[in-house]
Amino acid sequence: MPRSLQTPTAHEKDIHDPLATLRTKFHIPADTIYFDGNSLGLLSETVQTRVADTMAEQWGNDVITSWNKHNWINLPLTVGDKIARLIGAPEGTTLCCDSTSLNLFKVLCAALDINHGRTEVLSTEDNFPTDLYMVQGLQQLLGERCTLRLVPEQELLAAINENTAAVLATEVNFRTGRKLPLAELSAKAKAQGALTIVDLAHSAGAFPVALLQHDIDFAIGCTYKYLNAGPGAPAFLYVAPKHLESSRKPMQPLFGWLGHAEPFAFSVDYAPAKGIRQFLTGTPPILALAAVDAALDIFADIDMADIRKKSIGLSEYWLACMADEGLLEIMPSISPDKAEERGSQLAFEHEHAYAICQALIAEGIIADFRAPNYLRIGFSALYNTYGEVQQAVSSLATIMHERRYENEAFQQRNTVT
Amino acid sequence: MPRSLQTPTAHEKDIHDPLATLRTKFHIPADTIYFDGNSLGLLSETVQTRVADTMAEQWGNDVITSWNKHNWINLPLTVGDKIARLIGAPEGTTLCCDSTSLNLFKVLCAALDINHGRTEVLSTEDNFPTDLYMVQGLQQLLGERCTLRLVPEQELLAAINENTAAVLATEVNFRTGRKLPLAELSAKAKAQGALTIVDLAHSAGAFPVALLQHDIDFAIGCTYKYLNAGPGAPAFLYVAPKHLESSRKPMQPLFGWLGHAEPFAFSVDYAPAKGIRQFLTGTPPILALAAVDAALDIFADIDMADIRKKSIGLSEYWLACMADEGLLEIMPSISPDKAEERGSQLAFEHEHAYAICQALIAEGIIADFRAPNYLRIGFSALYNTYGEVQQAVSSLATIMHERRYENEAFQQRNTVT
Incomplete structure (x- = not known):
């Protein structure tokens, strides 16, 4: 399960996030960090x-x-x-x-x-x-x-x-x-x-x-x-x-x-x-x-420019955390370097991307895999936090350093990937 | 609102209806008799x-x-x-x-x-x-x-x-x-x-x-x-x-x-x-x-032949009640006489069919109108009763005898008819 530790930087960023309260409208699954909003967004109380x-x-x-x-x-x-x-x-x-x-x-x-x-x-x-x-x-x-x-x-x-x-x-x-x-x-x-x-x-x-x-x-x-x-x-x-x-x-x-x-x-x-x-x-x-x-x-009173600003903030912070952990060399980004040339996601290439994604899921961190060998991270400005970014990248670093993707259980393919 | 009176015949038929208990699975709107299941079936607890x-x-x-x-x-x-x-x-x-x-x-x-x-x-x-x-x-x-x-x-x-x-x-x-x-x-x-x-x-x-x-x-x-x-x-x-x-x-x-x-x-x-x-x-x-x-x-344990049998029972009883009330002369059926040549509905022709339908709705009896001048009655064997048939036809008789369809309020057309 994700650790609840947070770096001072992430904590600071979350405190100053003008969209932070929106997260309370969503059902965040227990013990889960969800970076797959680009595949299926989360349930909100409003919808329910x-x-x-x-x-x-x-x-x-x-x-x-x-x-x-x-x-x-x-x-x-x-x-x-x-x-x-x-x-x-x-x-x-x-x-x-x-x-x-x-x-x-x-x-x-x-x-x-x-x-x-x-x-x-x-x-x-x-x-x-x-x-x-x-x-x-x-x-x-x-x-x-x-x-x-x-x-x-x-x-x-x-x-x-x-x-x-x-x-x-x-x-x-x-x-x-x-x-x-x-x-x-x-x-x-x-x-x-x-x-x-x-x-x-x-x-x-x-x-x-x-x-x-x-x-x-x-x-x-x-x-x-x-x-x-x-x-x-x-x-x-x-x-x-x-x-x-x-x-x-x-x-x-x-x-x-x-x-x-x-x-x-x-x-x-x-x-x-x-x-x-x-x-x-x-x-x-x-x-x-x-x-x-x-x-x-939920979008009624939100300026889409604020959504964009936070989306860029989250993805740039993800890249910074990966750089700190030395991960960008072993699983390079295939997304544009410039934030303005990206949507609200990042993708990384690794021959074991599928198993890495499964290992993350086992830690409660939901990302997704796209053929042939990409790990895809989607950022939702409505409910993701900087703290989640920091924790997810920290878990990813552990998975990579321990080579958990070699675990056979993580290599078995599901119907839907 | 529909009266709760029931003729002995209707009561008897309902008591001997082998599908009678299915009605409890559905949300029957308060003070409503619903004969529009051929347009939109009712909500069940199972679905909800x-x-x-x-x-x-x-x-x-x-x-x-x-x-x-x-x-x-x-x-x-x-x-x-x-x-x-x-x-x-x-x-x-x-x-x-x-x-x-x-x-x-x-x-x-x-x-x-x-x-x-x-x-x-x-x-x-x-x-x-x-x-x-x-x-x-x-x-x-x-x-x-x-x-x-x-x-x-x-x-x-x-x-x-x-x-x-x-x-x-x-x-x-x-x-x-x-x-x-x-x-x-x-x-x-x-x-x-x-x-x-x-x-x-x-x-x-x-x-x-x-x-x-x-x-x-x-x-x-x-x-x-x-x-x-x-x-x-x-x-x-x-x-x-x-x-x-x-x-x-x-x-x-x-x-x-x-x-x-x-x-x-x-x-x-x-x-x-x-x-x-x-x-x-x-x-x-x-x-x-x-x-x-x-x-x-809801259909898992039901024999469709039983559904058909009750559907015919309800529609034949509807026709019998209308005959008793002398309504078939003033709003003739446009449906086949033989039950086996019909689906699970009846339709009646009248130049004021639209207003008649609205007058029924005002009594809590939901049927529907189809252009140019048909009153359509749909029977659902899962939730309709013989008692409802008797009450609905009785209300229809009152509407026809009192010529309530001449009321202007009942002649105003809605978007969806």
Whole structure:
């Protein structure tokens, strides 16, 4: 179990942390230091209470009348607007619905349709696989009307050309934590007549995002990482106002009844709702949306700039502690050196990264492993402390010096890694 | 509020109801008689407790390790297997995931691909709109590779011909409650080389379904009606074993990472998982799936034949009570006369059906309205009683005799009807 000792430095930093009280809103598992908020954010009292109330009061007591009485019918939009505030999007441009993969399918179709004549989706070789798979799936369906070109991440901007229909980029690389420069990406795409689709999975809730300011065309993202909305919680999608305003036919092909202009007229022919609502598909999952809604309320009074500041503080302190312990030589960072070029995570390379991660977990320190050989540390400014950083790195040092990763028990692979 | 009086007949029927004790598992809203289980089933203690535990124990305490420890990763399959038991499907053929609309998109693509060379999806004019919209969406995407032909429900079987790629039918009509003969539908389709896609939205949990026996190719359905899994709960999809076994390439184009053969290898190229798992897309919504899982546990020891028997008992008694009150002349049934030709609902036509429904709701009797002028009554064998039927019809008689539907307050339309 993690020791409760803390260096004076860590203690000092925690005392002066303006976000420190937020930690009390979360359920910190007993004897655990949690640095995996970039995979699954922690449960908060706010979410727990809201979901329980939504079940007991809304579903339990008001049942079907809740679609009106508790405005369930508009929940994907009202929750979407709360997400919008965190990603620099205006009201009425963001929905909370379906999964990131499915939302990507919708905006891919929309982008290829707007930029018809071009077929190429340009992305990076180490983009998160599900994003690439969704393009490959669309390719299977559309044949030559959709092509996928992959380039190394560092060549992405230079690779955009007059054939590119859409650039598909995850802002923060899920392995390295490298943060792409959205302003430059957008400018380069615009100059070549390409549209931009940005996956904000590791961005939303982690630092300020400025979609409208950077003139991004489409964005998608998930709510179960830095937004702490629960395992597999509904995802989000954003469509730039200019596209919503100029559309004259359905923008995407998943014509669910809740994207219809008049769902309760039950007419035979599809007619898309105006604006972002046409990106809705089936009946929204209310319990899950209530969890997202509550999780977002925690961000209501927070300036995302403060989140970013603390996130950088935690990660820089992690690196300093590792340097002090002499660990950076034996498990080098694969993340950018400059804090402003990173998201809210660090990753380290070691041939025994999997076993090292398991050894940490055995000590109550939750990080995660990403193939082929990376140890990934995610920092949540809402609940992580400098003291935790110091303790976790100290445990990591012990594990490395004692070569605990040679223990066979730590080398056995789980289904989910 | 509903009166608590009960005729001796109703009382007698309730005493002899072998499923009577199941009602205690559900949260019956105070002063309410609920005949809208075909729109949104009631909350049970089982679901409430499971969701609370999944939040507190699994997400809250075990956090990310729950993907292995609590087998979250396989939940869409294990819940799918529980649904399979209710719809006459073998293990490993049914998934609980996404929405009914999205699952329809997947199986539509699979059917058109298997039956390549044919383009026609044949359905009924009064199929539930979202089913028709999804075909129209696919049509927008694929152009002439997908066409939709609609015929009146009574002409469906005769309309299947050698051009039909797939017949898309909802087993129980959402307005009239008419139950299509799946055995005949399947036989006719097979004879013409057409595949069958059946929407079980109003079937699953309402009566026995025999998908494998009837050689149905694909099925989809929802869990928030007769399965009581909560508003907008994840839907299901079924693929016949013969198709799963013979597939040599990805069967559907929504290539999410959890449908990959090795999702945690994070490889660049999509390779479908074997069997039904390839119909998975993004990360599954665990809280919502836990609700479905628990809701299905209520069915574990129940014979679906008993559910069907009580469902028919309740609806026949409803009709008898209406006949006694002389109501069938003024608001005739649009449902089939023969109980075996109906699902678990009745519907009545009246020009003031909307206001009548509102007047019932004002009495604590929840039914629903469907455009243009139908009052719809859904029967759940798990929690409805004969006493409730008697009281509801008695209140309906009062409303009709006093012409309360002329009250302006009852004529104002809500967003969701």
